[in-house]
Amino acid sequence: ETGVTQTPRHLVMGMTNKKSLKCEQHLGHNAMYWYKQSAKKPLELMFVYSLEERVENNSVPSRFSPECPNSSHLFLHLHTLQPEDSALYLCASSQGPGSYNEQFFGPGTRLTVL
């Protein structure tokens, strides 16, 4: 148990659906992240939020839309996804930018797009 929870743990959706992934951290951290893990590829950063402001958007398609209403919650809204978007989506949190920026990860949401 890392103090970072994600729901749902598994999600199957069609290409025309709209769904949302939720992440919550109970560590008092100020920064939250979305990463994507596809088969045979390294984890890729998608979005970074620090103090609820988006500080990095790693050229992610607009069909992925993040939302950070407060420092404890992070959402990823999904719309009109493609089958190649099927992956494990991981949320992480940390105290914030700096040399001791240890990141703690949630268990992930396994997404399958049909």
Next chain:
Amino acid sequence: KQEVTQIPAALSVPEGENLVLNCSFTDSAIYNLQWFRQDPGKGLTSLLLIQSSQREQTSGRLNASLDKSSGRSTLYIAASQPGDSATYLCAVDQAGTALIFGKGTTLSVSS
């Protein structure tokens, strides 16, 4: 552009062996380097973080070293156990924010 490489991609050892996992990175201007463990279908568990000013960190049977000038880190696992079987990921933090990951080394320890 920073690239992180982990060698070997997979490793099988008998229980009790000491082993070394390797990680290399192309740009030495990093804030820190983190080692993670990932069990199949699960999230990542942080094992060790080495700040750029440090040379090594230890936690139990794990020891991680960092040679920033040569762009290398090693994770040493002493007296391996079947419960150590997992994928080990190395990641570098260049800007004090997001991590850049290697593809990982999948370790299998047989009893």
